Every structure is written in C-alpha cells, then in structure tokens.
Amino acid sequence: MEGVRPAARFDTADFADGAPGNLRADYVLPSKGLRPVRGAVFWPLSSDPLSRLTGTFPFPGSDHRLVWIDVRP
Numbered sequence: 506m507e508g509v510r511p512a513a514r515f516d517t518a519d520f521a522d523g524a525p526g527n528l529r530a531d532y533v534l535p536s537k538g539l540r541p542v543r544g545a546v547f548w549p550l551s552s553d554p555l556s557r558l559t560g561t562f563p564f565p566g567s568d569h570r571l572v573w574i575d576v577r578p
Contacts (some may be wrong), residue, residue, distance in 0.1 A: 518569050533574045546576030
C-alpha cells in the first residue's frame with residue numbers, strides 16, 4: 506500500500522545518512538521445515554541499561570542490530 510510505512514520496531518539498521526528510517530538490512534530466513542514462533546530486533550532505547558551493548562551514534566560496534574527468531578520444526 507503506497508504511503509504506508511511499516512512500524513519502526515522492524516528496522517534493523519541506521520546508517521546515519523539522513524535518510525528516513527525503516528531500513529531493513531538484516532534478516533533471519535528459516536529453512537522451509539522450520540516454523541517461526543516469535544522474533545524481534547534487539548534495539549534498546551537509550552534509557553535501557555542494555556543500550557550500552559549497542560550505543561548511540563557513532564556506534565561503538567556496528568550500525569546493525571541483532572535480529573532473532575525462535576523456531577519450531
């Protein structure tokens with residue numbers, strides 16, 4: 506649908522290039538026989554104690570975030 510922007514909680518990268526958000530550069534692609542149960546992108550707010558693992562710009566380790574899923578056969 507044109508003009509509809511998906512939720513920012515699904516963003517996986519921020520290249521600080523001035524472009525608007527919704528950058529999805531990282532994915533988890535399970536094999537055909539695996540059923541995704543739940544998943545998320547680990548991108549804590551700066552107020553979260555775990556944000557020390559990702560930092561803020563300039564990023565200490567990477568401008569990508571961890572994407573994870575739990576699967577069931």
